[in-house]
Amino acid sequence: MPKYITVQITRKGGPSEPEAPPPGDAGRANVADTAGTPDGKDLCTSCGKPLTKEALAASLWVCPHCDHHYPMASPERISLLADEGTWHEIGGDLRPTDPLDFFDTRAYTERLAEAQVQTGLSEAFVGGLCDLSGRPVALGVMDFRFMGGSMGSVVGERFARLSAAAARESRPFVIVVASGGARMQEGILSLMQMAKTVVALDALAADTLPFVTVLTNPTTGGVLASFAMLADVAIAEPGALLCFAGPRVIEQTTHEKLPEGFGRSEANQANGQIDMIVHRRHLKEMVTRVLDLLEGGVRTSVEPLGEDTEVVPRRSRPFARAVARAKELAVAPRRWLRGRNTEDPGKS
Amino acid sequence: MPSLHGVGYEEEIRKIQASLEALKDREPSDEAWKTVQLARHNERPQTLDYISHAFPDFLELHGDRLRADDPAIVGGMATLAGASVMVIGHQKGHNLPERQQRNFGMPRPEGYRKVQRLARMAQKFGMPIVTFVDTPGAFPGADAEEGGQAGAIANTLRTFAELTVPTVAVVIGEGGSGGALALALCDRVFMLENAIYSVITPEGCAAILWRDAAEAPRAADALDLTAIDLLRLGVVDSVIPEPRKGAHKHHRATAKVVVRQVEAALRELWGVSPSQRRRDRRLKYLAMGSFLPSPEAVGRPSST
Numbered sequence: 001m002p003k004y005i006t007v008q009i010t011r012k013g014g015p016s017e018p019e020a021p022p023p024g025d026a027g028r029a030n031v032a033d034t035a036g037t038p039d040g041k042d043l044c045t046s047c048g049k050p051l052t053k054e055a056l057a058a059s060l061w062v063c064p065h066c067d068h069h070y071p072m073a074s075p076e077r078i079s080l081l082a083d084e085g086t087w088h089e090i091g092g093d094l095r096p097t098d099p100l101d102f103f104d105t106r107a108y109t110e111r112l113a114e115a116q117v118q119t120g121l122s123e124a125f126v127g128g129l130c131d132l133s134g135r136p137v138a139l140g141v142m143d144f145r146f147m148g149g150s151m152g153s154v155v156g157e158r159f160a161r162l163s164a165a166a167a168r169e170s171r172p173f174v175i176v177v178a179s180g181g182a183r184m185q186e187g188i189l190s191l192m193q194m195a196k197t198v199v200a201l202d203a204l205a206a207d208t209l210p211f212v213t214v215l216t217n218p219t220t221g222g223v224l225a226s227f228a229m230l231a232d233v234a235i236a237e238p239g240a241l242l243c244f245a246g247p248r249v250i251e252q253t254t255h256e257k258l259p260e261g262f263g264r265s266e267a268n269q270a271n272g273q274i275d276m277i278v279h280r281r282h283l284k285e286m287v288t289r290v291l292d293l294l295e296g297g298v299r300t301s302v303e304p305l306g307e308d309t310e311v312v313p314r315r316s317r318p319f320a321r322a323v324a325r326a327k328e329l330a331v332a333p334r335r336w337l338r339g340r341n342t343e344d345p346g347k348s
Numbered sequence: 349m350p351s352l353h354g355v356g357y358e359e360e361i362r363k364i365q366a367s368l369e370a371l372k373d374r375e376p377s378d379e380a381w382k383t384v385q386l387a388r389h390n391e392r393p394q395t396l397d398y399i400s401h402a403f404p405d406f407l408e409l410h411g412d413r414l415r416a417d418d419p420a421i422v423g424g425m426a427t428l429a430g431a432s433v434m435v436i437g438h439q440k441g442h443n444l445p446e447r448q449q450r451n452f453g454m455p456r457p458e459g460y461r462k463v464q465r466l467a468r469m470a471q472k473f474g475m476p477i478v479t480f481v482d483t484p485g486a487f488p489g490a491d492a493e494e495g496g497q498a499g500a501i502a503n504t505l506r507t508f509a510e511l512t513v514p515t516v517a518v519v520i521g522e523g524g525s526g527g528a529l530a531l532a533l534c535d536r537v538f539m540l541e542n543a544i545y546s547v548i549t550p551e552g553c554a555a556i557l558w559r560d561a562a563e564a565p566r567a568a569d570a571l572d573l574t575a576i577d578l579l580r581l582g583v584v585d586s587v588i589p590e591p592r593k594g595a596h597k598h599h600r601a602t603a604k605v606v607v608r609q610v611e612a613a614l615r616e617l618w619g620v621s622p623s624q625r626r627r628d629r630r631l632k633y634l635a636m637g638s639f640l641p642s643p644e645a646v647g648r649p650s651s652t
Contacts, residue, residue, distance in 0.1 A: 099581065099638035100572045104557035153637030160634055182525075182547045184557065187572045188583050191547040192636040194526060195533045198505040199633045222547070225486075225526045229502035244498040244526070245488030249552075254489045263493060271494045 044068060060280045069217060069237045069280055073119075074126045074143035077176050081284050082130035082139060089128040090138075090165050091158040096123060099153070100187045108185040111147065119145045124179070125155040127162035129171065133288040138166035140175040144218070149179035151223050152186040156193030159227065160200035167203035172210040172291050177228045181221020194226035201230060210294035212287060215265070215274065216240050233290050234274045235283070236265040242274070381565035383574045384550060386542040387522050391596040393603060394453075394521065395422050395437030395480040401603035403428065403435055411462060415495070418459030420451045420487070423466045425475065429611050434470035436463055436531060437480030440521070453522075454487035457500035460530055464507045476514040476614050479531040484549060486527030501530045508533040509633075512626050514617035516610050519543045519575075519584070520595075535629050536613040539575040539584040540606070542594055546573035583636070585613075 044051040046068035056063065060080065061070040072080070078087060102108040116122060124146035130139050140162050142149045159175075166173045182190040204211055213231035215224075217240035225244050228234075236242060243263035250256060261267055265277045278286045386392070399406045403426035411417040423436040440453030470477050486497055508515060508530075515534035523532065523545030532545075539545060548556075550568035555561045572578075575587040588609055591598040617625060635643070 093641065095640040097638045097640055100570065102570055104567070104570060153639045156637050157639050184548050184553050184571070186638070187547055188545060188578055188581060189637055191525060191529055192583060192633065194529055195505060195509075195633045196636050198502070198533070199509045199630045201506070202509060202630060222526050224498040225501040226505060227502070229499040230506055242498075243493050244486065244501070245493065249488050250490055250493070256490050258490055262490065267494075271496065273496050273499060 062280050067238060067279065069239055071144050071178060071217060072280070073145060074121065074141040077141045078126070078128070078139065080280070081132055081174070081176070081287065083132065083134065086131040087128050088130065089126065091127055091161040092122070094123070094154045094157055096152055096154045099189055100185070102185040102187070111185070115146045119143060121146050123154040123158065124149045124151070125158045127158045129165060129169070132174065132291070133284065135288070135291060136169065136171045137291070138162050138171045138173050142176060142178045144178040144180070147183065150181060150183035150190070151179055151193045152183035152190050153193065156196045159197050163200045163203050166209060167207060170207055170209060172212065172295070173204055174212045174214070174287060175227070176214040176216060177219045177223060178216045179219055179221070179223035181223055191222065194222045197227040198230065201227060208299070210291055212290055214283065214287070215242050218242070220244065220246055232294060235286060235290070236268065236274045236277050237280060238265055238277050240265045242268050377569060378565055380568040380574055381550070383542055384544055384568050386594055387544040389594070389596045390442060392521050393595055393599040394442070394482055395439045397599050398437070398480055398520065398603045398606060399426070399435060401600050402607040406435060409466060412458045413465055414458065414461055416458040418456050418462055419449055420453050420455040420483070421459035421462055423462060428478070428607070428614070432473070432475045434466055434475045434477045436466055436477065438483040438531065440482060451487055453483040454485060455483065455527060456487050456489070456492045457495040457497050460500035460504045463504050463531060467507050467511060471511050471513050474513060476516070476617070477511070478610055479515070479517045479534065481517055481519040481523050481528045481532050482521035483524050483527050484522055485524035486530070501526050504530040505533050509630070510626070512622035514614050514625060516613045518588070518606055518610065519545050520606070524549060533633065535617050535625055537584045538586055538588050538609055538613070539578060540588050540595060540602070541575055541590040543575055544573045545578055545583070546571050
């Protein structure tokens with residue numbers, strides 16, 4: 001039995017009770033199975049064997065019979081990856097607007113309100129600073145239940161603020177992705193979030209901070225075609241649909257008959273698009289291992305040899321930071337004070 | 349409503365009111381849909397038309413150096429105002445054989461990898477980049493997926509984000525989703541008066557939200573995809589007016605106006621230092637979006 005910790009996010013608080021996705025309104029087409037939790041019949045939607053919701057929740061939302069990975073709500077995902085009691089949310093105060101006054105069969109504002117009530121979340125992306133196996137990281141988690149995890153302005157802004165926070169504090173950047181793509185209801189502004197998230201990643205490059213993505217079912221469209229595919233190491237969960245255009249769109253456009261398993265993690269790995277497929281049970285362990293290795297290299301400066309050409313083993317970064325900080329304080333105390341982030345969650 | 353003596357206006361008024369009620373359901377104007385059709389007009393000037401009218405010494409370069417050459421994307425070097433520039437654009441084709449050969453302007457991963465290669469080369473040799481955007485979207489086919497379509501687009505975005513040479517994009521026809529954006533993450537983005545630029549095709553949007561592709565005209569209206577809409581939303585820097593009756597009637601004149609605008613933008617951009625150009629571009633895209641509390645109200649986070 002996995003133990004869940006209590007995670008404070010934008011909702012009222014308390015342990016997260018996962019809710020079933022809204023029936024009949026999965027938000028996006030062609031990912032019907034992702035909405036699945038065992039229906040009223042208490043059967044696994046993948047293998048058909050008996051499976052209660054309670055049993056599923058107890059096994060990290062993975063079917064114990066067939067290992068089918070069901071979608072995981074963001075609060076649970078955070079408790080799966082973050083060390084207990086270390087979560088500090090970034091950008092949680094941001095709320096969506098309706099820039100186009102969008103109305104299809106219903107108003108966008110109405111769809112938003114409904115998603116907020118149904119999920120208890122304010123948006124499809126939650127980001128924060130936390131420890132992961134004792135290492136400080138910046139962790140972002142998308143939630144497919146919130147309008148298909150679609151990327152609108154708030155998702156982009158939270159992502160950008162999180163990457164800025166990661167850069168300020170030299171933390172690795174870990175994002176768990178689940179998204180149908182851009183959020184149509186915000187029109188071109190949602191397309192621009194692709195550009196925004198990509199330029200936001202620049203902040204990590206200056207300090208060569210690791211960027212790891214966990215691609216879960218489904219990750220499609222503009223989200224896969226922007227930040228999600230730019231990770232240093234891309235980990236996928238088994239059986240996740242990872243594609244730019246969904247199978248239905250492809251079949252409609254090209255009238256191709258797609259093979260079984262098309263666009264799934266396994267096919268993507270065979271095609272060289274992702275690094276590895278990891279069972280949810282081993283996810284935290286694997287992310288830890290990847291970060292250990294990415295940070296374990298020896299950083300050398302490309303500047304001509306001089307006193308500031310130091311070889312800093314990246315594993316001892318806290319120490320290196322302390323040295324750098326001491327130096328900076330000695331040289332330019334004012335710059336140090338100005339440049340430091342006040343949001344630092346209780347660290348000294 | 350009081351009736352005038354002996355004149356039966358009421359019946360008339362009731363009829364008008366009834367038809368108004370009926371119109372309410374169909375309220376969205378069809379202006380947006382008309383623009384969509386103009387943007388897709390077969391005779392509309394395409395990348396190669398702009399090149400033939402404005403870049404007479406264009407030298408086309410081919411291939412992604414990995415796998416293939418994508419005819420849906422044209423790229424190469426030319427001179428503009430006495431200096432070399434890299435010109436890259438989607439090419440849809442004017443007639444059926446050309447359209448088929450060009451895959452209707454829908455690039456495959458090799459197309460985006462060609463773009464990256466040419467952009468890096470432009471960076472190496474200090475050439476500004478001019479792009480022409482005109483695609484229904486990246487090709488949604490099994491081979492494209494298997495070849496890494498998403499990663500190809502993502503890496504093209506990153507390549508353009510990292511450039512320090514001046515970059516100018518012109519949306520000349522159809523700006524279709526991520527497949528268009530991959531060529532439009534630029535210092536300046538211009539849009540022709542009758543071009544469109546959207547997160548999804550009106551047909552695709554209608555199929556998902558209305559569950560009926562025939563509702564595309566409504567979706568077109570709802571998506572705010574015309575040049576004026578995009579100017580208002582701060583996504584494009586200016587709208588280039590088209591000659592009377594539209595660009596499809598006057599290729600040469602349109603090309604002239606477009607290139608004059610591009611040249612002016614490049615002159616302005618050359619006045620800025622390379623690192624400043626990159627910083628400005630970064631800040632421009634970081635500022636895109638609409639949310640509360642609005643950044644103006646609280647001051648933007650120092651996210652550099």
